[in-house]
Amino acid sequence: MRVVGASEWDYYVPHQKDLEAALQQLRQQVFEAGDYYWVNGDEWLAKDSTEPLPQSLDELWEDELVQEAGTHSILDITRVLGPDDTPDYRTVEPVTGEEARELLGTDMLTRAHVKDFDVFPRSRWVGRCAVLHDDDGKPQEIYFWGHSGD
Template sequence: MGATGWSYFVPYEADITTALQRLRQDVFVRGDYIYRDGLTPEDRQASIERIRPALGPWVQRCREIAADLPEPKRAQYIEMAEQAERELLKSGMDTSQSEQKPQSIEELLQRQAANGTHSVLDMVGLSPKPKFGAISPFPRAKLIELFDSETPNHAEIEEAYESGSLEKYVSRRWQGIYIIVYRDGSPDELFFAGCSGD
């Protein structure tokens, strides 16, 4: 699937860690993340229906290949092919399994493992410098370079993000940044952005 970029504006909170954890909880409750393969039960069923006609011939070809293997490899090879066919067909029939979503962020992250959730849920904390699985502050010098100010507003940050000006900072896999968003000279929001998932 590849990594996915994500971004969020949330109300300002002086405690960035609390704001991040609140955002993560909100994203989890909304279900605004990719779970399993990202397919809906309908899409998964349609995919299986497309490949179903090829499964029988594929298993037969595996049996032919296995005929040249010594025992017990032959039996293992055939069993693996048949098991793969059964599992694939079962996953297409059992849509309830794909609907059973995790009950906590931690459970979700365990299930997704290296695939990630393609969301801020993959960021487990803050770090003063860019680090795997963490959100770090956008460098102050870069604020001035990009926005001619240390106090950018919502529209300026949104424009920089959408135009790709922040790409270098938000496209590092499994990392994210935050920027304090100002309104009339005072902190008003936090902007979180990053890239995760595989």
């Protein structure tokens, strides 16, 4: 199957305070599982044209086609933005408490709110993330979502 256009993706990971560490761990898990689109191994290529999966994220991103088309996964995102950073290509922007209160009426987001997350502004190749809480208000998970790829 050949992927055309951008693909939406989303992931739930256990909560930790360091969003950047959570992102990097998730990226490594997705890479190791091979749960991403890789044009050089796709079945639409002739059998003698396909290559084995890259052995590292660096090797994956050395591929010119990957640089252009992406992987249609969290692997297309490289870092979490800080509070004063401007969203940019291949970054993930955390949902702020102020943004959550303004758009969803609460800053204590839960899995039940995820269905309404389309209210949060986003752009292609810029992911979002939000800390999700349990019924007692304790941080439980981090939800990453976005769309990328060409």
